[in-house]
Amino acid sequence: MAFFHLLNPHDESHSAGRAGWLRAAVLGANDGLVSIASLMIGLAASGASTSVVATGGLAGLSAGALAMAAGEYVSVSSQVDIENADRAKESRELVERPEAELAELAGIYRDRGVPDELAWKVAEALHEADPLQAHLRDELGHSEHSAARPLQAAGASAASFLVGGLVPFLGLLGGSSTTRAWLIVLLTLGGLAVAGVLAARTAGTGVLRPTLRVVIGGGLAMAVTASVGQIARVSGV
Numbered sequence: 001m002a003f004f005h006l007l008n009p010h011d012e013s014h015s016a017g018r019a020g021w022l023r024a025a026v027l028g029a030n031d032g033l034v035s036i037a038s039l040m041i042g043l044a045a046s047g048a049s050t051s052v053v054a055t056g057g058l059a060g061l062s063a064g065a066l067a068m069a070a071g072e073y074v075s076v077s078s079q080v081d082i083e084n085a086d087r088a089k090e091s092r093e094l095v096e097r098p099e100a101e102l103a104e105l106a107g108i109y110r111d112r113g114v115p116d117e118l119a120w121k122v123a124e125a126l127h128e129a130d131p132l133q134a135h136l137r138d139e140l141g142h143s144e145h146s147a148a149r150p151l152q153a154a155g156a157s158a159a160s161f162l163v164g165g166l167v168p169f170l171g172l173l174g175g176s177s178t179t180r181a182w183l184i185v186l187l188t189l190g191g192l193a194v195a196g197v198l199a200a201r202t203a204g205t206g207v208l209r210p211t212l213r214v215v216i217g218g219g220l221a222m223a224v225t226a227s228v229g230q231i232a233r234v235s236g237v
């Protein structure tokens with residue numbers, strides 16, 4: 001089984017790929033929750049009116065979603081560039097010096113613990129089947145399933161930021177300004193707990209610790225921006 005995975009890690013990368021995608025979505029939602037809630041709490045603590053808090057939240061929501069999309073697009077695009085350059089370089093090398101490439105592949109399997117003779121056999125068999133794919137996968141760690149899509153990644157992270165960032169707005173339904181502030185805090189902590197549990201489930205780790213980390217981190221962020229807002233109020237900014 002271990003040997004099989006060594007040569008063909010595909011069924012692992014299937015779930016790892018999906019987990020990566022879900023993880024990115026959960027992280028985007030976390031970002032939206034924490035940054036928009038902190039922004040609104042900070043504004044509320046400064047004594048701003050509800051309409052200012054709502055407007056600030058909306059501005060933050062669009063700015064954050066766009067920043068997430070742009071950042072993700074740039075990062076995934078450069079990943080694509082790197083993968084394409086790798087692909088071109090490997091194809092060229094396979095044409096120019098096939099023997100050296102074969103030895104390189106055999107060396108990779110030997111380093112992973114495959115006995116020398118078997119490592120050569122495996123490398124030869126893979127070179128006969130699809131040498132480029134074998135090098136991209138086993139030398140460079142590419143996988144067909146991990147093929148990066150910049151636009152999809154940008155859209156997914158903007159959308160997940162929006163979903164998370166809309167939650168604190170529900171707090172504006174509270175009656176008094178104090179109720180509104182506490183509602184924002186409670187809804188955000190609840191949302192972070194849900195996101196934390198989802199992230200832990202997806203990663204297949206324990207639930208309590210990562211969830212507590214996320215909730216405490218979010219609580220701290222809101223406490224800090226509340227203090228900043230209060231300082232602004234007291235100093236009459």
Ligand SMILES: [Zn+2]
Binds near residue numbers: 090101135
């Ligand atoms: Zn190579």
